[in-house]
Amino acid sequence: MSAPGAAVLSVxxxxxVQGPVSIMLGSCGPLRRPHVARGIGCCVSADRGTVSVLVQPSAAAQVVDDVRANGRLAVVFTEPISHRSLQLKGSNARLEPAGGGGRELAQIWAGGYAREVVDLAPPTWTPQRLIAALVPANPDDLAVLVFTPDAIFDQTPGPRAGEPAAHPAAHSAA
Known part of the structure; x- marks a missing residue:
């Protein structure tokens, strides 16, 4: 359930953000030094007010540490072909176990992402090799960063980059 005053995603x-997109996480530590890591899948709550991003804690250790320390997280979702991008920022992020569905979500995301980018990759990178490179071999090395977005920004390259995203009512579709 979304918090009062939170930014709710449109349909x-x-x-x-739940599709075959590049997912980059950003955080900062106590010295305001930025840290980044790759997300490997995303789920949005039914009310579109809570976002859960799947991560590999061993590969995202600094981002996880920052989130544990201050709860702040920025996530950029980019469609690989169009470069359409959204950035979500939250101040209440927390790390939770991925549960039994974590590995399945990672596989679904990686499969979709691999199909999107395989034509852009070197010829030796098949969808199977891309999936293997993106999904951790150890299913216990998966967790989710869960947060309520405080703000949503359009980060698609062009004149609107950095502007607040349009209100959900402008994008809602059945």
Whole structure:
């Protein structure tokens, strides 16, 4: 359930962030030094007010440490072909176990992402090799960063980059 005053994703935005997109996480530590890591899948709550991003804690250790320390997280979702991008920022992020569905979510995300980018990759990178490179071999090395977005920004390259994303009512579709 979303918090009062939280930014709620539109249906289109929720569909996008759960799709075959590049997911980059950003955080900062006590010295305001930035840290980044790759997300490997995303789920949005039914009310579109809570976002859960799947991560590999061993590969995202600094981001996980920052989130544990201050709860702040920025996530950029980018469609690989169009470069359409959304950035979600939250201040209440927390790490939770991925549970039994974590590995399945990672496989679904990686499969979709691999199909999107395989034509852009070197010829030796088949969808199977891309999936293997993106999904951790150890299913116990998966967790989710769960947060309520405080703000949503359009980060698609162009004149609107950095502007607040349109209100959900403008993008809602059945």
């Amino acid at each position: 289109d935005q929720a569909r996008m």
